[in-house]
Each structure stands twice: as structure tokens, then as C-alpha cells.
Amino acid sequence: MKREIIQTLDGSTTIKLTEWDECYHSKHGAIQEAQHVFIKNGLSLFPNKEIAIMEIGFGTGLNAFITFLESKKINQNIDYVGIEAYPISANEVLNMNYVAELEAVDQSAIFDKMHESNWEEKTILDNDFSLTKRKMFFEAIEEENKYDLIYFDAFGYRVQPELWSTEIFRKMYKALKENGVLVTYAARGVVKRSMIEVGFTVEKLAGPPGKREMFRATKL
Secondary structure, eight states, rough: EEEEEEEOOOOOOEEEETTTTTSSSSSOHHHHHHHIIIIITTGGGSOOOEEEEEEEOOSHHHHHHHHHHHHHTTOOEEEEEEEEESOOHHHHHOOOOOOHHHHOOGGGHHHHHHHHSSSTTTEETTTTTEEEEEOOOOGGOOOOOOOEEEEEEESSSTGGGGGGGGGHHHHHHHHHHEEEEESSSOOHHHHHHHHHTOOOEEEEEEEEETTTTEEEEOOO
């Protein structure tokens, strides 16, 4: 499938799948979306804690990199697992401008290491942050009671509804610890119904720029 790198409205880059007219991040602002959905409404709920995070759709590494930067501000020790079935190319990594846009040149080696690290192996990025990238389909996830927080950043329901099914959310529910949280940019009624069916308590929150609403689901 043809992919092209585009600039989003906040100046940060993303990858667009032209046949689907679908982007890895919001065209209204890749960095703004990540900060609003995953940091403000997810990571910030766990200050000063040691937590395990699973990201559904590692993609460009933006969410992982922002999480690394933010974790230093709120004293967190993070074990981060990124799930990705189709890793992006080294050339695409080089064309992502996140280090510059986040004014994080001093941490550019961390962003590079995130992408250069071996798949299926835990990489220690610093004393408080480890990353394990796993190349697999979301349907193959079978972990239970392991994660405090899930970033659910799959391609949209419009193009891949099977990734937003009751079956997938049942796997997410099982993978979370008690009181664990899942955050996603999505806000479709069919997605909410699937979340509730498997046991989640779902909140509808204000969305990132360009999107009115988003969901946060909790395993109580």
C-alpha cells in the first residue's frame, strides 16, 4: 500500500496511507493528538508510579517518545510494550520531525534507539524506561493482568473495523490490571458498545484538536 509523509497542522509529520486516505496520526496535529489523548487523559493518571504500558500500534514511535519525555516530568518508571504488525521503514523514521518539533534534541539518541532496537527484546533506554517492541497482530495478544495503561491507537474504524471488535476489546480488558485504563482517540457508538460488553466503564471526554470527543475505558 502506498505511503507518503505529510505535515500535520501543528507542524509535526505523519504517514498517510493514500489508498485508504488514513493517517498514522491526526492530520490536525500529530503531536497535539498524542499529548491530549495519551498523555493528558492517560499517563497523567499515574504520577510518581511504576507502571506498565501497552501501545496498540507502535507505528512512528511518536507516542512512545512523548511518553518517555513526559515520564521525566512526573517521576515515573515505565515498562513500555509497543505492538506493531507492519513496522515503518528506516527512511520513514528519518523523515519524522518529532525530535525537533518537541524541542528534544538532547534526547534524539533515545528516539533513534527506539527504532534501532531489536524486536522481541527488552531495551533499557535509561534507568526508568524500558521498551519492548513486539511484531505481531493485535488478535494474537493473550496476556492477562499485566498492564496499567493501554494506548489504543489502531487505524480507524472506517478502514479496519475488525480492530475495534468486541473480541479485540476483550483481549484488552484481560491484559489490563484491576483499575487499569485504556485511552483512544475514537468516539464511535459501536466502539463504546463493544467496550461496555466486555466489562469496561467508559467515559466520553473532550477530543484533541479537530475531533470533538474521545473515549477512556477503565477496568474496575
